[in-house]
Amino acid sequence: MSDDVKTEGSDVSWTDFRYSTAPRFSTIRVNMGDKESESMEDDLKDYLRKLYPDVAYRVFRHGSLPELLVVRADDRPPPTPRHRQLIVDALCGAAVLRGADVYAPGVLGCPAELQSGDAVAVYADRDGRCLRGRTQPYAGATTFVGNGVMQLSRRELFTTDRPSGVAVRVTEPVFGAPSLGPLCGRRAMLQNIPSALTSRVLAPRPGELVLDMCAAPGGKTTHLAQLMQNQGLLYAFDRTAAKVARIAALAEEQLLSCVHALRADSTRLLSADSACRLRRRHLTGEPCPQHADGPCAPPFAPDTFDRVLVDAPCSGLGQRPRLTPPAAGAQLRSYGPLQRRLLAVGADLVRPGGRLVYSTCTVPPAENEAQVAAALVARPRLRLEPAEPRLGGPGLPGHGLDADQCGRVQRFVPQPESDCCDRDTIGFFIACFSKAES
Numbered sequence: 001m002s003d004d005v006k007t008e009g010s011d012v013s014w015t016d017f018r019y020s021t022a023p024r025f026s027t028i029r030v031n032m033g034d035k036e037s038e039s040m041e042d043d044l045k046d047y048l049r050k051l052y053p054d055v056a057y058r059v060f061r062h063g064s065l066p067e068l069l070v071v072r073a074d075d076r077p078p079p080t081p082r083h084r085q086l087i088v089d090a091l092c093g094a095a096v097l098r099g100a101d102v103y104a105p106g107v108l109g110c111p112a113e114l115q116s117g118d119a120v121a122v123y124a125d126r127d128g129r130c131l132r133g134r135t136q137p138y139a140g141a142t143t144f145v146g147n148g149v150m151q152l153s154r155r156e157l158f159t160t161d162r163p164s165g166v167a168v169r170v171t172e173p174v175f176g177a178p179s180l181g182p183l184c185g186r187r188a189m190l191q192n193i194p195s196a197l198t199s200r201v202l203a204p205r206p207g208e209l210v211l212d213m214c215a216a217p218g219g220k221t222t223h224l225a226q227l228m229q230n231q232g233l234l235y236a237f238d239r240t241a242a243k244v245a246r247i248a249a250l251a252e253e254q255l256l257s258c259v260h261a262l263r264a265d266s267t268r269l270l271s272a273d274s275a276c277r278l279r280r281r282h283l284t285g286e287p288c289p290q291h292a293d294g295p296c297a298p299p300f301a302p303d304t305f306d307r308v309l310v311d312a313p314c315s316g317l318g319q320r321p322r323l324t325p326p327a328a329g330a331q332l333r334s335y336g337p338l339q340r341r342l343l344a345v346g347a348d349l350v351r352p353g354g355r356l357v358y359s360t361c362t363v364p365p366a367e368n369e370a371q372v373a374a375a376l377v378a379r380p381r382l383r384l385e386p387a388e389p390r391l392g393g394p395g396l397p398g399h400g401l402d403a404d405q406c407g408r409v410q411r412f413v414p415q416p417e418s419d420c421c422d423r424d425t426i427g428f429f430i431a432c433f434s435k436a437e438s
Contacts, residue, residue, distance in 0.1 A: 093124020109134030318427020373400025
């Protein structure tokens with residue numbers, strides 16, 4: 001695939017500056033239900049002063065999303081690469097550009113004599129051709145992502161079947177993003193602004209019955225539960241057992257007992273013939289005809305949930321930084337049918353008067369505006385509502401939505417030149433629906 005390949009239905013190539021660079025803003029979402037989190041802003045400032053005494057980071061609370069703390073890196077020239085080269089995979093390299101340290105599983109190659117405490121220059125393998133365990137300099141396509149100090153020796157990295165832990169403590173990231181991982185846990189977690197906004201658009205209330213159809217990795221799930229003040233019931237689904245376990249562990253860590261994480265194919269959550277009466281049980285306390293006093297499980301009857309989130313699987317082309325070419329056209333086109341099925345199931349599961357939100361972290365209109373337009377035709381009871389609070393721009397015309405409808409959705413297009421955290425962010429899309437009575 002050549003460097004000028006365009007994302008289907010959009011006007012950006014994968015090497016476009018908007019997507020190949022990391023945002024200058026890092027955001028951390030504070031656990032609103034934890035009293036100990038009240039000191040998080042001061043703790044964050046102290047942490048940055050101690051870890052980066054020579055860097056002038058600016059920390060402020062987001063104006064529309066008060067649970068978000070925003071960190072702005074200072075503008076300084078990128079560091080000069082150290083002499084010793086350490087190669088990491090592209091996923092690890094992108095994480096380093098966003099402020100992460102290098103963890104052992106991401107290391108592909110380094111000099112044979114490398115020891116703990118040695119200074120290294122970290123490079124991301126853009127070709128995906130560097131074999132694990134390489135000792136010689138790598139001549140493939142790479143991107144310099146920062147300098148750091150080895151925390152493990154080469155022997156510790158490559159003589160263990162499953163190396164773990166921090167391999168390199170990054171001290172000079174290219175884009176100046178700080179390492180905020182040590183602050184994450186019960187009190188806070190990293191989350192991009194559009195992702196946090198999505199939960200605010202769904203706006204669940206305490207006591208409601210809420211569905212997160214594609215819940216992994218759990219950031220939006222825990223945010224929704226906090227907005228519900230841990231009151232009500234929030235079903236969170238994923239197809240993979242390991243991901244479900246991670247969602248459950250995250251909810252437990254943040255003391256969110258209203259979250260019920262279950263493994264299921266979300267395209268099969270609905271059945272018109274279901275005997276499950278989760279909604280009636282939730283409202284009245286009566287036993288469910290199908291599950292009695294045990295936990296209710298899918299398939300559910302239509303019109304069960306007050307609010308439904310479809311944060312759909314997508315091509316992920318809005319993520320930043322993007323260090324490798326996108327998938328081939330056939331794979332990109334494969335997301336559309338799955339997104340339509342998920343959106344249809346979500347539309348049928350939300351109750352009349354309820355709210356349905358559709359979101360992606362990608363940019364092609366085929367996965368965004370076109371999906372919204374198709375849902376409005378396929379499900380006439382859906383009404384497109386303004387997605388608020390409003391931080392993004394309008395949708396793209398020419399993909400099934402009129403001008404008024406484009407103004408109701410939110411599309412985030414990265415603007416790296418902007419000094420506004422709502423502009424210099426990832427590519428993202430949000431649409432909000434209500435459901436009319438039959």
